[in-house]
Every structure is written in structure tokens, then in C-alpha cells.
Amino acid sequence: MPADWQERYHGAFRIESQTLGVLPDFRGLRIANLLKKRQAELAWREGIGVITWTADPLQAPNAALNFGLLKAMACEFTPDLYPFRNELNRVHASRFGLTWLVGSKRVREIPTHGGRADVLDLSRRPQIPRANDGCTQARFDLDAELIAIEIPANWTALQVDDPGQAQAWRSLTDEIFQVYIGLHPGQYTITGVGVADERRFLLAERSDLRLWQRLGA
DSSP: OOHHHHHHTTTTSOEEOOOOOOOGGGTTSSHHHHHHHHHHHHHHHTTOOEEEEEEOTTOHHHHIIIIIISOOEEEEEEEEEEOOOBTTBSSOEEEEEEEEETTSHHHHTSOSSSOOOOEEEGGGOTTSOBSEETTTEEOSOOOOSEEEEEEOSOHHHHHHHOHHHHHHHHHHHHHHHHHHBSSSTTOEEEEEEEEETTEEEEEEEEOSHHHHHHHTO
16 A cells, blocks of 8 residues: 555554345345445544455446445455355456545545446547457557456356356456556556446556545545
């Protein structure tokens, strides 16, 4: 973390949020948002300014919640982090490490009720370069301030319906994330989500001082 974040948000003392879920019958009601907002309020009340957790980068609904609504960020990626296999993880379980600055202005101003995820319509922003076209082609030479990385529209169903394509998605995006995501010069931080018709994307901004100043304000 940048030094001023470490001091301002007491970065040496954090909460690692291990598991949060909503029963299937109650999904789509913004309950996850309410739970996370309550967690943030309780943490900040106790002087804890940073909450971290891991998330599957290919789960589009989770990305909409984590980046589009909660305003978390991801500058850490680990391929095949967890050894388990289950209904949601039929191929190797790669993960983002998410950082949530619960004391920052952009997080504290999120409405508790009635908020909508910020989703960029990429069909209207053709100038934003895309790192990949589905699970078949990728570019590793992008050098823009903002880039888009495509992920499956329904990762859970894809793993069941077409395991071969699911493995292709995981393998290609693992490579993309390992190249682009991080804190080294020229790398990027995931900060948002986008759509183009039925396609889903993660939005990544260049990891530099200007980004840290904006996210940490």
C-alpha cells in the first residue's frame, strides 16, 4: 500500500473477510451490498480502515458488486490460489486479492440503500482498448491509461455446460492478469466494470501516483 494509505487507514491492522454469501432465493435484493456496508461501518467505527478479501476474477456478478458498487480495487492476482474443487470452482481457483479502503471518500459516499453499480457502456467507448477477444485472442502490448479485460458473462454456468471453454477462459485470463495486474511500472489496478451488449469486462487503470491519490482521497 502507498505510505500515506498505510498511515491514514491504519493499514497494519486490517480485517480479512473470508466468507460472505446470500441464499439463492434472496439474491438480487442488494443484501450483499447491505452486509458489506455494515461491515465497513463497524470496521471504521473501530478504527480499521482496510478490509481485504479474495474473489474469482471471472465471476461477473461479483465484479459488479465489488468494483461497480462497493468501490473495492484489485492490484494483486494469484493463479490457482486454492486447491479445492467444488460447484463454483470446477477449474483451478485463481483469485484477485481485493483491497477496500472503507475510510476513503469514494467508499463512505456509497448509498446504503438504492445504490446502483457503476457500469461503463463500452459499446459507446470504442477508444478503450481491450486486452482480449473472448478466450481465444489476447494482447499483451497495451499502453493506455484505461484498458478493458473481457470475462465470461456467466462463469458458473459455463463451467458446467462447457468445461473445455471454461478452462480456456481461465488459462488465457490467468496469463492476462499476470502480465497486466500489479504495482510495477506499466501495470494496472482493477477499479471498475463494463459491458458491451451481452459481453462483460473488468476495467483496469494504470497503477501510478495519480490513481493512488484519487482512490485514497
